[in-house]
Amino acid sequence: xxSQKETVATQDQVWVLETNLDDQTAEGIxxxxxxxxxxxxxxxxxxxxQMKKARPGVLLxxxxxxxxxxxxxxxxxxxxxxxxxxxxxxxxxxxxRHFTTVSYKGMPIRxxxxxxxxxxxxxxxxxxxxxxxxxxxxxxxxxxxxxQAQLS
Amino acid sequence: xxSQKETVATQDQVWVLETNLDDQTAEGIxxxxxxxxxxxxxxxxxxxxQMKKARPGVLLxxxxxxxxxxxxxxxxxxxxxxxxxxxxxxxxxxxxRHFTTVSYKGMPIRxxxxxxxxxxxxxxxxxxxxxxxxxxxxxxxxxxxxxQAQLS
Amino acid sequence: xxSQKETVATQDQVWVLETNLDDQTAEGIxxxxxxxxxxxxxxxxxxxxQMKKARPGVLLxxxxxxxxxxxxxxxxxxxxxxxxxxxxxxxxxxxxRHFTTVSYKGMPIRxxxxxxxxxxxxxxxxxxxxxxxxxxxxxxxxxxxxxQAQLS
Amino acid sequence: xxSQKETVATQDQVWVLETNLDDQTAEGIxxxxxxxxxxxxxxxxxxxxQMKKARPGVLLxxxxxxxxxxxxxxxxxxxxxxxxxxxxxxxxxxxxRHFTTVSYKGMPIRxxxxxxxxxxxxxxxxxxxxxxxxxxxxxxxxxxxxxQAQLS
Amino acid sequence: xxSQKETVATQDQVWVLETNLDDQTAEGIxxxxxxxxxxxxxxxxxxxxQMKKARPGVLLxxxxxxxxxxxxxxxxxxxxxxxxxxxxxxxxxxxxRHFTTVSYKGMPIRxxxxxxxxxxxxxxxxxxxxxxxxxxxxxxxxxxxxxQAQLS
Amino acid sequence: xxSQKETVATQDQVWVLETNLDDQTAEGIxxxxxxxxxxxxxxxxxxxxQMKKARPGVLLxxxxxxxxxxxxxxxxxxxxxxxxxxxxxxxxxxxxRHFTTVSYKGMPIRxxxxxxxxxxxxxxxxxxxxxxxxxxxxxxxxxxxxxQAQLS
Ligand code: NI
Ligand code: NI
Ligand code: NI
Ligand code: NI
Ligand code: NI
Ligand code: NI
Ligand code: NI
Ligand code: NI
Ligand code: NI
Ligand code: NI
Ligand code: NI
Ligand code: NI
Numbered sequence: 001x002x003s004q005k006e007t008v009a010t011q012d013q014v015w016v017l018e019t020n021l022d023d024q025t026a027e028g029i030x031x032x033x034x035x036x037x038x039x040x041x042x043x044x045x046x047x048x049x050q051m052k053k054a055r056p057g058v059l060l061x062x063x064x065x066x067x068x069x070x071x072x073x074x075x076x077x078x079x080x081x082x083x084x085x086x087x088x089x090x091x092x093x094x095x096x097r098h099f100t101t102v103s104y105k106g107m108p109i110r111x112x113x114x115x116x117x118x119x120x121x122x123x124x125x126x127x128x129x130x131x132x133x134x135x136x137x138x139x140x141x142x143x144x145x146x147x148q149a150q151l152s
Numbered sequence: 153x154x155s156q157k158e159t160v161a162t163q164d165q166v167w168v169l170e171t172n173l174d175d176q177t178a179e180g181i182x183x184x185x186x187x188x189x190x191x192x193x194x195x196x197x198x199x200x201x202q203m204k205k206a207r208p209g210v211l212l213x214x215x216x217x218x219x220x221x222x223x224x225x226x227x228x229x230x231x232x233x234x235x236x237x238x239x240x241x242x243x244x245x246x247x248x249r250h251f252t253t254v255s256y257k258g259m260p261i262r263x264x265x266x267x268x269x270x271x272x273x274x275x276x277x278x279x280x281x282x283x284x285x286x287x288x289x290x291x292x293x294x295x296x297x298x299x300q301a302q303l304s
Numbered sequence: 305x306x307s308q309k310e311t312v313a314t315q316d317q318v319w320v321l322e323t324n325l326d327d328q329t330a331e332g333i334x335x336x337x338x339x340x341x342x343x344x345x346x347x348x349x350x351x352x353x354q355m356k357k358a359r360p361g362v363l364l365x366x367x368x369x370x371x372x373x374x375x376x377x378x379x380x381x382x383x384x385x386x387x388x389x390x391x392x393x394x395x396x397x398x399x400x401r402h403f404t405t406v407s408y409k410g411m412p413i414r415x416x417x418x419x420x421x422x423x424x425x426x427x428x429x430x431x432x433x434x435x436x437x438x439x440x441x442x443x444x445x446x447x448x449x450x451x452q453a454q455l456s
Numbered sequence: 457x458x459s460q461k462e463t464v465a466t467q468d469q470v471w472v473l474e475t476n477l478d479d480q481t482a483e484g485i486x487x488x489x490x491x492x493x494x495x496x497x498x499x500x501x502x503x504x505x506q507m508k509k510a511r512p513g514v515l516l517x518x519x520x521x522x523x524x525x526x527x528x529x530x531x532x533x534x535x536x537x538x539x540x541x542x543x544x545x546x547x548x549x550x551x552x553r554h555f556t557t558v559s560y561k562g563m564p565i566r567x568x569x570x571x572x573x574x575x576x577x578x579x580x581x582x583x584x585x586x587x588x589x590x591x592x593x594x595x596x597x598x599x600x601x602x603x604q605a606q607l608s
Numbered sequence: 609x610x611s612q613k614e615t616v617a618t619q620d621q622v623w624v625l626e627t628n629l630d631d632q633t634a635e636g637i638x639x640x641x642x643x644x645x646x647x648x649x650x651x652x653x654x655x656x657x658q659m660k661k662a663r664p665g666v667l668l669x670x671x672x673x674x675x676x677x678x679x680x681x682x683x684x685x686x687x688x689x690x691x692x693x694x695x696x697x698x699x700x701x702x703x704x705r706h707f708t709t710v711s712y713k714g715m716p717i718r719x720x721x722x723x724x725x726x727x728x729x730x731x732x733x734x735x736x737x738x739x740x741x742x743x744x745x746x747x748x749x750x751x752x753x754x755x756q757a758q759l760s
Numbered sequence: 761x762x763s764q765k766e767t768v769a770t771q772d773q774v775w776v777l778e779t780n781l782d783d784q785t786a787e788g789i790x791x792x793x794x795x796x797x798x799x800x801x802x803x804x805x806x807x808x809x810q811m812k813k814a815r816p817g818v819l820l821x822x823x824x825x826x827x828x829x830x831x832x833x834x835x836x837x838x839x840x841x842x843x844x845x846x847x848x849x850x851x852x853x854x855x856x857r858h859f860t861t862v863s864y865k866g867m868p869i870r871x872x873x874x875x876x877x878x879x880x881x882x883x884x885x886x887x888x889x890x891x892x893x894x895x896x897x898x899x900x901x902x903x904x905x906x907x908q909a910q911l912s
Contacts, residue, residue, distance in 0.1 A: 014846060018698075020653060022482035023731065024293065026511035027278055030478075031285060031292040033510055037812060045780060045817070046512045046810040048200075048504030049669075050654040052645060054358045054489055055482035056502045057653070058512050061809075063846075073701050074725065079291050081729065083722050084702035086622060086671075090778075093833050094844035114843050117834065121841065123783065126179055133183060139231050140183040141176065148449045166542060170394075172349060174786035175427065178815035182782075185814055189508060197476060197513070198506040198816045200808030201365075202350040204341060206662045206793055207786035208806045209349070210816050213505075215542075225397050226421065233425065235418050236398035238318060238367075242474075245529050246540035266539050269530065273537065275479065297756045322546075324501060326638075327579065328901065330630035330663035331886055335893060335900040337662055350664045352656030352808075353517075354502040356493060358641055359634035360654045360666050361501070377549050378573065383899050385577065387570050388550035390470060390519075430787055437791060443839050444791040445784065480749065483734055487741060487748040504656075510814045535747050582635055589639060595687050596639040597632065601908045626850075628805060631883065657821075658806040660797060665805070681853050682877065689881065691874050692854035694774060694823075 010094045014042065015064040017072055019082040020049065022057035029058060032079035039075040040068055095119070104147050107132045111147075122151060162246045166194065167216040169224055171234040172201065174209035181210060184231035191227040192220055247271070256299050259284045263299075274303060314398045318346065319368040321376055323386040324353065326361035333362060336383035343379040344372055399423070408451050411436045415451075426455060466550045470498065471520040473528055475538040476505065478513035485514060488535035495531040496524055551575070560603050563588045567603075578607060618702045622650065623672040625680055627690040628657065630665035637666060640687035647683040648676055703727070712755050715740045719755075730759055770854045774802065775824040777832055779842040780809065782817035789818060792839035799835040800828055855879070864907050867892045871907075882911060 021029060029046060036044045042063040051057040060080060064072045073085045095114040102109050109132065110125040129143045136143070173181060181198060188196045194215040203209040212232065216224045225237045247266040254261050261284065262277040281295045288295070325333060333350060340348045346367040355361040364384060368376045377389045399418040406413050413436065414429040433447045440447070477485060485502060492500045498519040507513040516536065520528045529541045551570040558565050565588065566581040585599045592599070629637060637654060644652045650671040659665040668688060672680045681693045703722040710717050717740065718733040737751045744751070781789060789806060796804045802823040811817040820840060824832045833845045855874040862869050869892065870885040889903045896903070 016846070020651065022486075023734075025481055026478035026507060026513040027509075028292040028296075030509050030511040031282060033812070035286075043780065044812060045819070047655060047807060047819070048352075048512060048810075050354045050358065050360050050656075051482060052358065052641070052652060053483075053486050054354065054356065055486040056354050056504060056514050057482040059653070059655070074727075077701075077703060077724050078727050081291070081293060081731070083705065083720075083729075083731075084700055086624070086698040086700045088696065088698045088848065090846040090848045092844055092846045093837075095837060097843065112843075116837050119834075119838050121843075123841070123843075126783075130183060134187075139233070140180040141233060144180075145452045145455075148452045149455060151449075151453060168542070172347065174790075175430075177785055178782035178811060178817040179813075182813050182815040185508070195476065196508060197515070199351060199503060199515070200506075200656075200816060202352075202658045202662065202664050203786060204337070204348060204662065205787075205790050206658065206660065207790040208658050208808060208818050209786040211349070211351070226423075229397075229399060229420050230423050233427070235401065235416075235425075235427075236396055238320070238394040238396045240392065240394045240544065242542040242544045244540055244542045245533075247533060249539065264539075268533050271530075271534050273539075275537070275539075278479075297759075300753045300756045301759065303753075303757065324499065326634035327582075329633055330659060330665040331661075332900040332904075334630075334661050334663040335890060339894075351503060352664060354504075355634060356489070356500060357635075357638050359638040360656060361634040362664050363501070363503070378575075381549075381551060381572050382575050385579070385899070385901060387553065387568075387577075387579075388548055390472070390546040390548045392544065392546045434791060438795075443841070444788040445841060448788075484748040484752075487738060491742075504808075506810045506814065506816050508814065510810065510812065512810050537747070537749060586639060590643075595689070596636040597689060600636075601911075604905045604908045605911060607905075607909060628803065631886075655807060658808075660793070660804060667805070667807070682879075685853075685855060685876050686879050689883070691857065691872075691881075691883075692852055694776070694850040694852045696848065696850045 010092070012092050012094065013066055013089050014092045015066070015069045015072070015087055016090055017062040017064060017069070017076060017085055017087040018059060019076060019080065019085050020051060020057055020059050021080060021082060022051050022055045024081040029060065029080070032060070032076075035079045036062055036072070036075055039072065040064075041072055095121070102147060102150055104132055104143060104150070105136065107135070109143075109147050124148075162244075164244050164246065165218055165241045166244045167218070167221045167224070167239055168242055169214040169216060169221070169228060169237055169239045170211060171228060171232065171237050172203060172209055172211050173232060173234060174203050174207045176233040181212065181232070184212070184228075187231045188214055188224070188227055191224065192216075193224055247273070254299060254302055256284055256295060256302070257288065259287070261295075261299050263303075276300075314396075316396050316398065317370055317393050318396045319370070319373045319376070319391055320394055321366040321368060321373070321380060321389055321391040322363060323380060323384065323389050324355060324361055324363050325384060325386060326355050326359045328385040333364065333384070336364070336380075339383045340366055340376070340379055343376065344368075345376055345379075399425070406451060406454055408436055408447060408454070409440065411439070413447075413451050428452075466548070468548050468550065469522055469545050470548045471522070471525045471528070471543055472546055473518040473520060473525070473532060473541055473543040474515060475532060475536065475541050476507060476513055476515050477536060477538060478507050478511045480537040485516065485536070488516070488532075491535045492518055492528070492531055495528065496520075497528055551577070558603060558606055560588055560599060560606070561592065563591070565599075565603050580604075618700070620700050620702065621674055621697050622700045623674070623677045623680070623695055624698055625670040625672060625677070625684060625693055625695040626667060627684060627688065627693050628659060628665055628667050629688060629690060630659050630663045632689040637668065637688070640668070640684075643687045644670055644680070644683055647680065648672075649680055703729070710755060710758055712740055712751060712758070713744065715743070717751075717755050719759075732756075770852075772852050772854065773826055773849050774852045775826070775829045775832070775847055776850055777822040777824060777829070777836060777845055777847040778819060779836060779840065779845050780811060780817055780819050781840060781842060782811050782815045784841040789820065789840070792820070792836075795839045796822055796832070796835055799832065800824075801832055855881070862907060862910055864892055864903060864910070865896065867895070869903075869907050884908075
C-alpha cells in the first residue's frame with residue numbers, strides 16, 4: 001500500500017519526566033494533562049499513588065522527544081503545582097510503521113501497519129473508528145470488528 | 153445574589169449501575185464513557201480492579217436519575233462489552249445550591265454557592281475557570297486562587 | 305445455531321459481599337481469590353484502596369448467586385484475614401445468550417452470542433482462544449481478530 | 457482467657473456513605489480522612505477512580521454505625537468539597553471476638569481471638585506490635601512472627 | 609520578605625529506590641513507610657500493582673538524597689519483606705524557594721514562595737493550615753482559601 | 761543447613777522494560793503476562809494508569825536479566841498490542857540467600873533464608889505453603905503461622 005507516513009524500526013531515546021502531586025485537584029490535573037499534550041508531550045499519563053500522611057496523590061509522567069526536555073519541564077512547573085521535576089532518558093525500540101486506508105460502510109478508516117522482524121500488526125486508527133462509531137451509534141468494538149473482518 | 157438555578161437541600165434517590173469489564177480496551181471504555189454521559193448519565197467513573205486470571209480489568213459505574221435506569225442499562229449494554237449490568241438505589245443528600253457571577257480579569261466566572269445547615273461553600277465553575285486559564289495560559293489554580301481572593 | 309446452553313434475558317438478584325483487608329499479604333489474597341472461585345463465587349475481584357494509617361489495603365468483592373450467600377460469607381472468613389463481611393443484594397439484567405462453534409486454523413472456537421433487544425454481540429470464548437494462541441504462539445488478539453474475520 | 461471486650465458473632469447493619477471527589481487536593485482528603493475518623497466513622501477508605509474529563513479523582517467511602525448516619529453525612533459535607541453524599545445500608549456478619557494478652561521480649565501484646573463456627577483466628581493487636589517494633593527497631597513482621605511463635 | 613530557608617533553582621540528582629512487595633501486609637507497609645521517612649527518605653510512596661499469580665501487590669518507591677542511597681537501601685531491606693532493591697539516579701530541576709509568613713485569624717501561616725523563570729507560586733504550608741483547620745474545626749480548604757484571599 | 765541454591769549478596773544490573781497499553785483488553789494483557797513469564801522475564805507487573813482521552817490504560821513492566829533484553833523486547837511486541845518499548849537499566853542489591861527445609865503436618869516446606877549485614881529473614885516458600893493450604897483446606901496464613909511457630 002502507499003504509505004502516508006512511513007517509519008523504519010527505530011532505536012531512539014525518550015525523556016521520562018515525572019513529579020508527585022498531592023496539592024492539586026483532579027480538575028487541575030486534568031487541565032494540566034490537556035495543556036501538556038498541547039505543549040508537545042509525546043504522551044502524558046497519571047498513576048494513582050499513596051503518599052505520606054495518608055494522601056491519595058498521583059504520579060504525573062510525561063514522555064518527551066530528545067529536544068523537548070527543557071520546554072516540557074517548564075510546562076510541568078507552569079501547569080501543575082509541582083515544585084520540582086525528576087527526569088531521565090530511556091532507550092526505545094519502535095516498530096516500523098506505514099499507513100493504508102480501507103472503507104467501512106462508506107467511511108474511510110486508516111490502518112496503521114506495524115512491523116518488527118516477523119511480527120506484523122494492523123491497527124485501525126482510533127479517530128476514524130470513533131467518527132464511524134458516533135455516526136452509526138454503536139460501540140467502538142463494532143466498528144473495529146467490522147474493519148478486522150475485511151482484512152482476512 | 154440572584155440565582156440562575158436554585159435548589160433546596162434535597163433528599164433523593166440515585167441509581168448506581170455497575171459492570172466489570174475485562175474484554176474491552178481502554179480506548180473502547182473511554183469512548184463508552186463519553187457516550188454514556190451524552191446519553192444522560194449523572195456521572196460515569198471507572199475503577200481499576202484486579203479480576204480473575206490476572207486480568208487488570210475495570211469496574212464501570214454509572215449514576216442515573218430515578219427515571220433513567222432502564223435507558224442507561226440499555227446504553228451500558230450497547231456501548232460496552234458487558235453481558236450483564238448490576239444495579240441498586242442509594243439515598244442521597246445534596247446541598248442547597250444557587251449561582252452568582254463575579255468577574256476575573258474581565259471574564260465572567262460563575263460561582264456555585266452550596267449550603268447545608270451552617271456549612272457554606274463557594275466554588276468557581278470549572279468550565280469558566282478553564283476558559284480563563286486557557287486564555288491567560290496559566291494553571292487552573294492561578295485562576296481559582298484569583299477568584300477566591302475576590303470573595304473575602 | 306444449536307446452542308450448548310441457552311438463556312433468556314434475565315432479571316435476577318446477585319449478592320455483593322465485601323470486606324477491606326489490611327492485614328493479609330498479596331500472596332494470601334491471591335490464594336484466597338482462587339479458593340473463593342473454587343468455592344462457587346460467580347466472580348471475585350480486588351480493588352486497591354487507601355486505608356487509615358497510610359495503609360495500601362484492598363477491597364475484596366465477591367459476587368454470589370441467590371442461595372450461596374451464607375456459604376460464601378463463611379468462605380471469605382475462612383480464606384482471608386477478615387473479621388467481618390458486609391453484603392447486600394443488587395438487581396441484575398443479563399443478556400440472553402446462546403452458543404455456537406466455528407473453526408480457526410483447524411481448532412474449534414466456541415462463540416457466545418448475546419442478545420438484548422436490538423443489541424447483538426458475538427464473543428469468542430476466552431479459553432478456546434487461549435488454547436489456540438498458545439498452540440500457534442501468537443498474541444490472543446491475533447486469534448480473536450482471525451475469528452472475527454470469519455463472522456462477516 | 458479473661459476477655460477485655462467480648463462480642464458474640466453479630467449480624468448487624470452498617471451504613472456505607474460515599475462521594476466522588478475531583479476538586480479537593482490529596483492533602484485536603486488526607487486531612488478529611490483523619491477528621492472523619494475522629495468524628496466517629498467505623499472506617500474511612502479512599503479508592504482511586506477515573507472521572508470524566510480525564511480527572512484522576514477518588515471515591516471516598518465512610519462506614520458508620522446505625523445511629524451515626526446523619527452525623528457523618530454532615531461531617532463529610534463539612535470536611536470535604538463534596539456537594540452531595542450517597543448512602544445505603546449493608547448487612548454485616550462479624551466474628552465473635554475476645555481478647556487475651558501475651559508477653560514479647562517483656563512487652564505486653566494483646567491478642568484478638570476471633571471465632572465463627574469452626575474458624576478461629578488469633579491476631580496480635582497492631583498498636584502493641586507497632587510499639588514493640590519501634591522500640592526494638594525492627595520490621596513489624598519480626599514482632600508478629602515472634603508473637604506467633606509463642607502461640608504454638 | 610525575609611526568608612527562613614532560601615534556595616536557588618537547583619539542578620541536582622536524586623536516587624530512586626524501588627521494590628515490589630507481595631508478601632507484606634498493608635499494616636506492615638504502612639509501618640515501613642513511616643520508618644523510612646524517619647530514616648531520612650526525601651519521599652516515600654506506594655503504587656498499587658498487579659503481580660503474577662493474581663496478587664494485588666505494591667511498588668514501594670523511596671526518593672533519597674545523593675549521599676543516602678546505601679543507608680536507605682539497607683533501611684528498605686530492614687523494614688520491608690523485600691529480598692532485593694532496584695535503584696537508579698534521576699536528574700531534578702527544583703524551583704527556587706523562599707519563605708514568608710502571614711497571619712490568618714490570629715494564627716501564623718508560613719508561605720512557600722517558589723520561582724522558576726517567570727513562574728511564581730505561593731503555597732501556604734500544610735502543617736500550619738492543618739493546625740488552623742483543626743483549631744477552627746473547618747475543612748483544610750477553608751483555611752487555604754482564606755489565606756489566598758489575603759495575598760491579592 | 762545445607763542449601764539448595766546459595767547466593768552471595770549481589771550487586772547486579774536488571775533491565776526495566778515498559779510500555780503503556782490502551783488498545784488491549786484485560787484478557788489479552790493477562791495472557792501476555794503469562795507468556796512473558798514463560799519467555800523468561802524475571803518479573804512482570806501491571807500498573808493501572810489514566811491515559812489521554814479518559815482511557816483507563818495500564819503500564820506493563822517487565823524485569824529482565826542482563827542478557828535477556830532484546831529477547832524480551834521482542835516478546836513484549838509479540839504478545840501485546842504495543843508499537844514501542846522503553847527500557848533502561850537499574851542497579852540492584854539482592855540479599856544473600858540459602859535454603860533449608862522444615863516439616864509442617866508431615867509436609868515439607870522449604871525456607872528461604874535471606875541475609876544482608878545484620879538483617880536476617882526467613883520466608884517459607886509460597887508454593888509449598890500453597891500445596892499445604894490446599895490439602896488442609898485452610899487459609900495460606902494458617903500454614904505460614906504454623907511454620908513460623910516452629911522456627912522459634
Ligand atoms: Ni502496505
Ligand atoms: Ni507538600
Ligand atoms: Ni447569593
Ligand atoms: Ni469474560
Ligand atoms: Ni445461533
Ligand atoms: Ni486491623
Ligand atoms: Ni480466651
Ligand atoms: Ni465538579
Ligand atoms: Ni519574599
Ligand atoms: Ni515471592
Ligand atoms: Ni542454613
Ligand atoms: Ni493508540
